[in-house]
Amino acid sequence: MVVVVFACKSNEKSTAQTISIEKIATTQLGAKFERKDNGDLSLCYSLENEISKWKNVIVIDRSSGELIYGPKKLNADVDWHSTEQLVIKEYPEVIEDKTSNSTFTYYYDLIAKKRIEATK
Secondary structure (H helix, E strand, C coil), X not given: CCCCCCCCCCCHHHHHHXXXXXXXXXXXXXXXXXXXXXXXXXXXXXXCCCCCCEEEEEEEECCCCCEEEEEEEEEEEEEECCCCEEEEEECCCCCXXXXXXXXXXXXXXXXXXXXEECCC
């Protein structure tokens, strides 16, 4: 006689963390935001106006729910450069030349909590 026993355990911690991250992001950014996970961190930014590059940006430690970066209002595109750095492409306010697409690109180190200039 062969007896097979299967046991399933729901991963409640994962669900609770997801809800917690969503709640933190909604509180900081409002109902519309983009989320990009990278390891234990989540980069979240508001999607207030699709035409404008202005957005509120935060990085949340998913294991603790702690804000690692932000909230910061940037006129920029923000993405992951590595597991510990963001790449930020800021769009300066242009008054005279409305067609300028120039950007200032730099990195932000989440561990050292400082800006690192991009080398050209």
